[in-house]
Amino acid sequence: MKEQSLNIERRSATTTPSPGVRHTVEVAKLIDISKCIGCKACQAACMEWNDIRDKIGTCEGTYANPADLSAGSWTVMRYAEVETKDGRLEWLMRKDGCMHCADPGCLKSCPAPGAIVQHSNGIVNFQQENCTGCGYCITGCPFNIPRLSPDDHKAYKCTLCSDRIATGMEPACAKACPTGAIMFGSKKAMLHHAEGRITDLKERGYRQAGLYNPAGVGGTHVMYVLPHADTPELYSGLAKDPQLSTLVLFWKGIAKPLMGYSLGLAVLTGIFHYVTVGPNEADEDETEE
């Protein structure tokens, strides 16, 4: 990743202080669901820019393809057919992917030093070279976003195109979106833009229209304009009130110091084992997939 021009604010499992000389603008992607036509141009652009290709799958009875996020699909469109109380049908389409939380559960739960970082502009990034593949980020994510690759056993997700943003470009999905449903800019500008969109939606009869920028994770750097903001779960199960999981809080608060202690103990035990018994030999059959 080319990130020389992005400051790192936080790193997983690291206590070294972060650089603090430069101050960068907090950025955000705003996905206006009322403008989205579910065309998947964002998915195509994501594949192209990041040079990832998922498998050619099958039709499972919906328009969604690939059916879920994976190490090869960092964003997917999700489609939900919903009948409203007045009998109107709505086809709700939501671009799913990393929300880039201000208070990222993945980073907090990650035990591998520097495998997950948060840039000062708000982007949360995985540094796969430091990833141990433990999958704690998956447990820690309140949006069920990261995916382990079956090929290299490392976790992957949307980077918010940090490499593009570092050079002054917008994310690939925003660039490709034909209807302007994906906007990108400073978080402040996106909040302002969202206000106008919500006013318009309310005038069109969506009285519950609102912004999705959930406080439980400190706000997000990917936000949605939702016509039905009171029931985000209508949008293919978007979390109504996402919180850092109690597991994460437990890990950060109590388990981590304890773990540090037991890890030391384990190392000592290992040395003892090596000295007394000798190295472990891997069984050939076990290493083959």
Add this chain to the structure above:
Amino acid sequence: MTNHWVDIKNADLILIMGGNAAEAHPCGFKWVTEAKAHRKAKLVVVDPRFTRSAAVADYYAPIRSGTDIAFLGGVINYLVTNDKILHEYVQAYTNATFLVNPDFNFAEGMFSGYDAETRSYDTATWSYQLGADGYAKIDETMQDPNCVMQLMKKHFSRYTPELVSRITGTPVEQFLTICEMIGSTAVPDRVMTSMYALGWTQHSVGSENIRCMAMIQLLLGNIGVAGGGINALRGHCNVQGITDMCLFGESLPGYMKLPTESDASFGDYLTRMTPKPLRPNQINYWSNYPKFFVSLMKAWYGEAATKDNNFGFDLLPKIKGPSDALAIFERMYQGEINGFFCQGYNPLAAVANKKKVSTALAKLKYLVVIDPLPTETSEFWKNHGVLNDVDPAAIQTEVFRLSSTLFAEEDGSYTNSGRVIQWLWKAVDGPGESKGDVEIVSRIYLKLREMYAKEGGAYPDPVLQLSWPYSIPEQPSSTELAREISGRALTGDGEQLSGFGQLKDDGSTACGNWLYCGMWSPAGNLAARRDNSDPSGLGQTLNWGFAWPANRRILYNRASCDVAGNPWDPSRMVIKWNGSKWVGNDIPDMRLNARPEEMVMPFIMHQEGVGRLFGLNKLKDGPFPEHYEPFESPLAKNLMHPDNPESKCNPAVRIFMGDLDSFGKPDKFPYVGTTYRLTEHYHFWTKHSRINAILQPEQFVEIGEELAKEKGLKDGDKVIVSSNRGHVKAVAVVTKRIKTMDVDGRKVHTVGIPIHWGFMGLAKNGYITNTLTPYVGDATAQTPEFKAFLVNIEKA
């Protein structure tokens, strides 16, 4: 499009009916979102399916596929009954006041002049009453029972909301809500735009579907104005260019017509093609036909086209009979065609009734496929198991595949739906031995010319005398061709022409397509301009590319002003009369010095200068649109005229004798099948592209929940969809988006069938959807009825 893509942002109401712009035109659809965001425009979608466009619409109503005229006819009835028309516009700019031949009549679904034997009309009575001066008679009061307004009112008075609902399945209140929304634009400062595509054209009443909406737009005063018009969304980045350049066997470039066997002489031909004015002071622009035609012949035959040989009139073929795709494959099927060139065309997948097309191709001696990829057509002879179950040993057709380059591998131009011609530059070289289409065709031509020169032949002149002035004969450059198409003077220093006003019928100008004249002017290649400045804010970027005709962005824009020459809506001023000439934000579609009191009317291509509510004989199936059932209909009768079996379906539609047995009946095929495209794919091409294949990998069909329940089907089940012509196997997508329709008290289910799969490519191979579709087309355009036919569905 009468207007253009960007102009959609100026609309107050957007009606998407007969199309699914969000799905099939996602980039152009951005202008709908602009209109919604900045003009508070409302989007209305009417479609058999709740589409991607419907997903972002303000209002949606379902309709049974193939009943659009019933719906739109009902709208016309609503507008005239409730006085929702722009009176000054209708009075002055349409033929509402014109008197029609008293012998014209309409009864039991049939217009006067029908001949059941030939399934066609003698259109003699579909005409105006003419005065002694040769001009059409009019009644300014519009009270004469034979005036167009009265005939139109009478014709559509039968389309009551209740009957509309019984036929279309659209609930009455939803129909009326949409009527009200449409009617709200009958005022000078509100405008509706109509966006349509194959959802209207691919019916046996396709042309009349579109005409019906054109009539509505005329009644509302919505043609010629910013944010209005009747807008065909073309499905290919250059399909407008293809149409303009005449890739239709009966046309010449610029919508001129090939001579037929009945044109005994050059004089006869020009007389037939050059219309006389039907009202005083009108422009009647087609009166310039001889100038366009002679200039074309000079471009094609150069020195060999002289006044003495009628500019090479005898070098042109005199066509006999129709030569649309259905007619060509019928003739091939009858064994009348030996060889066939397929250039950028995959008919095995794209034409109706795959079995018939496959049988036809097998009767050829040779087939030449010019395409970047192996296509189903180039492999039609090969057995691909159940997907293409043919016996190669029984097929003697010799197939030649000539690999061509792709769009990004050559210079040239695209003409988009809005008639804007944009130059594009080659990005990369084509792979391997691929060659540009122009080079492939040129090499074939040069070889043929050599053979004709050496060996002679029945009539070698048309080949030998063709002008071929290109610096590298095997590789005419896009630049040379564009300059030739745009046209030049043959006198003086042979300068490029700056517009079709300069064309002459004396052989002193050459122009490959009069509509494109001025595209490459003395100032250079105007199609290559990329100045997006928009001083009016209306999206009228006159220095971006070049729009035909004459760089005009909104056709008939004289109609954006009232009779006195003031814009209906000053905030959306397209042009205006400034006291001495027409000026404004577009190239005026009017003689610049035509004073309003001269009453030169806006529809300059018409002999009478006005828009036609009564369509004369321009369409083969009637001067007014009438609802006819699709050729395969779930209903036993046409509810508009239930007692006349002859007018159940369009009586003027051509049916080939052998196809009669191929139509299915609702007893075995009870459901309405309709085919369409998906946004993830482009026709039968992108299944070869990995990313598109990932995004939509496998063939599926869509059915409503009620039908699924009846049939015991659920999401992901494998199903067989069959028509009387064959079957396809696909995955079922069970959806709330396809509703069971209540049609005249009975349930009608729809089966939605996307088209993109075939037995070639990276996506999971599938069946060719056109295995199912009927071999019958629109009465006028012969576009096949892909949108409404009968199928059955069973669990596989």
